[in-house]
Amino acid sequence: MAAPSRNTCGLMERSVRERVPPLLTDLYQFTMAYAYWRAGRHQEPAVFELFFRDNPFGGGFSLFAGLHDCLLFLRSFRFSDEDVEFLRSVLPPATDPAFFQFLRGLDCSGVTVRSVPEGTVVFARVPLMEVAGPLAVVQLLETSLLCLVNYASLVCSNAARFRLAAGPRRKLLEMGLRRAQGPDGGLTASRYTHIGGFDLTSNVQAGFLFGIPVAGTMAHSYVTSFTSLEEVWPQTLVAVNGDPEPVDVISLTKSWLSRVCELLGAEPEKIREGELAAFLSYAVAYPQNFLPVIDSYSVGCSGLLNFCAVALALCELGHRPVGVRLDSGDLCKQSVDVRRVFRLCREHFSIPAFDSLIIVGTNNISEQSLAELNKKENEISVVGVGTHLVTCTKQPSLGCVYKLVEVRGRPRMKISEDPEKSTVPGRKAVYRLVDADGHPFLDLLCLTVEPPPEAGLPLSCYPQGCDNSAVSVTPAQVTCLRQEVFTKGQITQSLCSAAETRAKVQSSLQALHPRHKRLQEPDSYTVALSEKLHNLITEIQRGSSHGSNFLLAN
């Protein structure tokens, strides 16, 4: 059941403002902002970079998502009087009152953001967003931007992995709302799993807000709420394009059920009357959308037989049943059994519609169980995924960080005792180098002052995470990975719809070489530093080891 796409940009901006008020951040952003303000440094031009340090799920790539909401957040970033009053109550009493006036007047009119487009395949240690502006302001944005990018990118990447595991043809349904981190977690999951490659969601609000097609029919509670055929109402149905006289569907279904039992050699006394009543009631309500869950009791002894009986009755009246859902046990084996029964019915009763019945599988599906589906014989055409998708069981956090790389035009670097936590200094340009087959093979970080690499010309660079040796590469194509998306308080790129971003994900994944796309033990993608950037780091580290000896200078 497809939802119409809606123009909901205004709605979403309001929603971002409500979901991400400027106080939704860590306190230390304010204490630092005050210290900068007090030292008169708050207006100094500063540059932060947002990136993650490891590709998620032990994979070879990630997807970048959340930019859309970041931009709406930046555009509406402003403190209300109430916000400022609260901050006044929280910061130490000695805080200069003029600082709160400064906060009251703050906005992002001085901020410029360069970013990878939303939905792009990205790699660890590549700066995805560059946020430049007055030091105090860009510092204040940290937590909110991380919060908006981290989970969106993670769950989008997770969805893409499920999509790769499922293969291109199987339909994927997201149904994780009840297992997400609260209401907004659930909504965010629906939105970004669709972008990552899921076809459908069970979440109606996600359909409403983002135009994602919604799907769903019935739960076990519906089935178990019925006990007898007396509860079926109305008990008649009118045939399509035929006799306008209503037909007694209970008698019709019971006669089909007898024939099905006979055909399959089933024991009629094991069939649950309540289940048949539930199916029949649903079929009467939705004669064109009949897709019951058939394992509330026993698939083989009851659910499948009841389904066939109701579906055959519907077919006789010219309606078209849709299929069944399996929600427990060995989905592959059961789906094969179910399909065999469908074929038997189709042949024995000459009902061609039984050829196109679909089988939906939903039972705690993980990326691994989905990958296994592809190895075993099965007849499942739609897979519903909840918990493992939305909670990202395999790795529940992406770990994006936001690091200072330049202040007042001077490169800044964190030289940690833990080399993993050191940062790459300086304001950068990021280029994606593509080979002759159209596959990206290297992301190059340069200083912005450097000329861009040229297609067809060899260049020397320093792959990260290797020893300190240079390699020479010759790209067939070069693309600049980031674009300016926000400046002077305005969003400078048109915001993409979920559908556009979803298409971007697919094309970006398509271009990626299978060796990087492999879900297990992928080849690692090279991220390299230009010679100039490499030299800058060496220089800073050398300077650092010398120290400044300021103690003696005075």
Next chain:
Amino acid sequence: MAAPSRNTCGLMERSVRERVPPLLTDLYQFTMAYAYWRAGRHQEPAVFELFFRDNPFGGGFSLFAGLHDCLLFLRSFRFSDEDVEFLRSVLPPATDPAFFQFLRGLDCSGVTVRSVPEGTVVFARVPLMEVAGPLAVVQLLETSLLCLVNYASLVCSNAARFRLAAGPRRKLLEMGLRRAQGPDGGLTASRYTHIGGFDLTSNVQAGFLFGIPVAGTMAHSYVTSFTSLEEVWPQTLVAVNGDPEPVDVISLTKSWLSRVCELLGAEPEKIREGELAAFLSYAVAYPQNFLPVIDSYSVGCSGLLNFCAVALALCELGHRPVGVRLDSGDLCKQSVDVRRVFRLCREHFSIPAFDSLIIVGTNNISEQSLAELNKKENEISVVGVGTHLVTCTKQPSLGCVYKLVEVRGRPRMKISEDPEKSTVPGRKAVYRLVDADGHPFLDLLCLTVEPPPEAGLPLSCYPQGCDNSAVSVTPAQVTCLRQEVFTKGQITQSLCSAAETRAKVQSSLQALHPRHKRLQEPDSYTVALSEKLHNLITEIQRGSSHGSNFLLAN
């Protein structure tokens, strides 16, 4: 830094209405509601139960949370015209238009909820909430209630485990906003980890909305943004209760730094001037709240020395430095080293304030690493936890379910081929049996028609998950675990503040016997069925195996 508590009930109800609109649910709730309506069954009295099947994190208990939001959700549950129009566009075209009028008029005035109080220690397979009302309405509530309870209870339980691992004295700071499932996930995490036993949060909005004390001082970016002492401004500070003449803090600090280096035999040329400038700037801005992160470069060679110098200067001027934060490496070992240096300074320079400096540790803390802290020598008095706390890495979903147990006064049961997925039928009362020492030892599920167990009298019951044998127990006390919290559209218990629920958590945990509270391999707590309930199940299962043979009946 403590935030004042606020009366934010109206604000929170509005927020719940916005966060949990009635469309934020699975589509099948609507398709089922329509099928009920079409069959004239939508007003039939029905009862659902909400419970989880396994205690989270391999532990012996869980905490129940999310009720407050559930009640606000129920009170405001109503479809707008826009909601209904969207549903019309999503449901099959043949859906009777009168159904949408029915939806438009729906509310929870016919719903009654009995629930365990928020913040109570609870166990797997105990029905936590009973939701009774018109079949179609109580079905429609399923996903939203699950979504509100699942993560709240999970993260609250996770926080309680961290609290147990940390011991009662250590302060715990939640700082997971940037790693949560989006903004609302982060806010929910802050709220329920506080309830579960955390003392502080970094999340300012959580302080604003829930009155949770907020904390935080500086990030590494603040430290690395400074390069030289010239950036310190103002360069003077006035002494407390002394000479009103401003003192040159740069000279003062440098002289202290020389003395510290001499005392510790440190090499002055390894000290980072930028770090000292950052500390000094912060100290000038917050002379009473000085708590820098000291591992941006090297704790032993630079950060600790710089801290001591600034702190000694502050002390000389009558201010009181607070402490340091360690954010990488072996926190235990470093904290011991840091404390030793504090003691040396205290003795050598006769500065008593150095005795009360605190050490904050924050470095990817998990429940396990926190438990290990207690086994090793360390001097950490405040621990900050982010990712592992809010994403509940060990088990990112609680798996609450919502199952139908009665329709029209008749018990309903799902008899699955997977016995784990079978349900316990009938409307129940739940009693907690307490031993003579005040420890709960058994939760008893009875049918509501049964008389409650009496203190001091032996009773026979059937523990779940065991073989089918009865045991006899004699409670010293009996409490009825659930109370009516919602009826006729109204909340019938006063809503608890976060602080009240937090206290409830602590007293509920206090009463729990250590053998159930153990984080590793706890004894499993007994949940048992009354004899009558046990017999009912046997009866239904027997009836089910006979089948109704309705095929022959007509």
